[in-house]
Amino acid sequence: MDATTILAATVDGTYPLLRPATYDIVWSAVCFAIIAFALGKYALPVFTKILDERTAKIEAGLNFADEAKAMAETAAVEQEQLLREARAEAAHVRDSARNEATAIVAEARAKAAAEAERVLEAAQRQIDAERQAAAVTLRADVGTLATELASKIVGESLEDVARQSRVVDRFLDELEASALTTAKEK
Amino acid sequence: MLAAGDGEGGGFHTPTLADFFPPAIFFEGTPFEFNRITLVRVLATFVLVTVFVLVARRATLVPGRAQGAIELVLDFVRVNIVEEIIGKKTARRHTPLLTIMFLAIFAMNITGIVPALNIAGSGVIGFPIVMAVIAYGAFIIAGVRAQGGLGYLRSALFPPGVPWPIYIILTPIEIISTFVLRPATLAIRLLVNMVAGHLLLVLCFAATHFLFLEAAAAFKAIGVVTLAAGFAFTVFEIFIAILQAYIFVLLTAVYINLSEEAH
Numbered sequence: 001m002d003a004t005t006i007l008a009a010t011v012d013g014t015y016p017l018l019r020p021a022t023y024d025i026v027w028s029a030v031c032f033a034i035i036a037f038a039l040g041k042y043a044l045p046v047f048t049k050i051l052d053e054r055t056a057k058i059e060a061g062l063n064f065a066d067e068a069k070a071m072a073e074t075a076a077v078e079q080e081q082l083l084r085e086a087r088a089e090a091a092h093v094r095d096s097a098r099n100e101a102t103a104i105v106a107e108a109r110a111k112a113a114a115e116a117e118r119v120l121e122a123a124q125r126q127i128d129a130e131r132q133a134a135a136v137t138l139r140a141d142v143g144t145l146a147t148e149l150a151s152k153i154v155g156e157s158l159e160d161v162a163r164q165s166r167v168v169d170r171f172l173d174e175l176e177a178s179a180l181t182t183a184k185e186k
Numbered sequence: 187m188l189a190a191g192d193g194e195g196g197g198f199h200t201p202t203l204a205d206f207f208p209p210a211i212f213f214e215g216t217p218f219e220f221n222r223i224t225l226v227r228v229l230a231t232f233v234l235v236t237v238f239v240l241v242a243r244r245a246t247l248v249p250g251r252a253q254g255a256i257e258l259v260l261d262f263v264r265v266n267i268v269e270e271i272i273g274k275k276t277a278r279r280h281t282p283l284l285t286i287m288f289l290a291i292f293a294m295n296i297t298g299i300v301p302a303l304n305i306a307g308s309g310v311i312g313f314p315i316v317m318a319v320i321a322y323g324a325f326i327i328a329g330v331r332a333q334g335g336l337g338y339l340r341s342a343l344f345p346p347g348v349p350w351p352i353y354i355i356l357t358p359i360e361i362i363s364t365f366v367l368r369p370a371t372l373a374i375r376l377l378v379n380m381v382a383g384h385l386l387l388v389l390c391f392a393a394t395h396f397l398f399l400e401a402a403a404a405f406k407a408i409g410v411v412t413l414a415a416g417f418a419f420t421v422f423e424i425f426i427a428i429l430q431a432y433i434f435v436l437l438t439a440v441y442i443n444l445s446e447e448a449h
Contacts, residue, residue, distance in 0.1 A: 015202075015207050018377075019311070020310075020315050023220075023312075024223075025315060025316060027220070027228070028312040031290075032290055032320070034231050034235060035286060035289070035290045035293070036286050039235070039286050039289065040286055042242060044282050046242040050247060050249075051257070057247065
């Protein structure tokens with residue numbers, strides 16, 4: 001059915017397809033007015049508002065996520081910084097402790113060595129003194145004993161102390177000399 | 187369609203334009219004459235408004251199913267028609283009107299396949315004319331608002347870039363095409379699509395009815411074919427109902443865009 005047929009039907013037919021009746025226009029306009037009012041004044045603004053709200057919320061969410069990410073990154077950097085500082089400090093402390101320990105050990109060792117030397121020296125000195133004393137005592141005792149023994153053997157009293165002493169000394173000297181020669185021969 | 191099922195049993199019911207001019211129910215002869223077509227329109231209006239108001243009343247930030255479906259439609263008009271054709275700059279101003287036009291035209295179209303209604307509210311010239319007048323007003327107002335009254339007329343009737351003698355033939359063409367043919371084609375395109383769709387459906391179902399119940403036994407099998415065709419055309423009409431609403435609003439958007447942008 002092309003346009004000319006429709007128009008022809010309109011002009012002379014019973015059904016004016018393209019010629020609107022007044023009531024047709026009126027009711028169409030009324031229906032559209034109701035739709036336009038209800039949707040335009042109420043429904044569409046509601047949906048538009050919700051759409052805008054949703055857009056705003058999504059944008060806010062995205063921004064928040066970005067901020068959180070940036071914050072996390074900053075925190076990570078800070079943490080790493082702190083960790084590095086802590087590590088450096090720990091290493092520093094360890095080094096100084098080690099140095100100190102070495103120093104303490106060295107000092108202690110030096111002190112101990114000095115003490116040992118001192119003790120050794122004192123002991124040596126004591127030994128020398130005691131030997132000296134022993135030698136003196138021994139000499140006197142041996143002298144007396146030998147004199148008594150000799151007087152008993154010889155029957156002669158060697159009461160004269162000077163002589164006695166001289167005899168003993170001579171005897172001892174001879175003794176020492178003989179001991180010396182024996183040692184040399186050995 | 188009701189006529190087809192009237193049970194007259196008087197042979198084959200030929201689809202005619204009579205379906206679009208039913209007798210009056212109330213107020214015959216007044217400007218408020220109310221007939222079957224008007225009833226269909228009022229029903230379509232009622233359903234559309236009810237659905238939108240109910241869904242809008244309980245609309246939430248996180249949409250449910252009904253709200254999701256409605257938002258899908260609204261997004262379709264806003265994004266695929268208004269923003270794409272007119273551009274985002276002035277889209278917000280034009281979206282409500284174009285959305286309402288789309289929904290109203292679709293509601294009037296879809297009654298053509300709703301059982302018991304079976305006729306498009308836009309199948310009689312009154313509704314297409316009202317829509318075309320609104321589209322006409324919309325693109326003229328948009329043009330005047332964007333370029334001023336004289337500026338709009340100059341850009342619409344004297345497109346720049348042609349030597350002046352051409353205006354002798356170009357300007358009358360532009361007058362006719364912009365201010366006469368645009369609204370006329372909008373209205374007639376919608377009308378004849380709906381009328382033709384209705385006639386096709388009536389033809390298929392009236393033939394099925396006739397073949398099954400009244401024709402000779404040998405022809406009954408053909409009724410299956412006409413029934414299948416009727417089903418196919420029903421599906422097709424759903425598509426056409428959406429498509430015509432889309433085309434109407436799309437062209438209105440194009441006209442608005444042409445008015446806003448100087449040639």
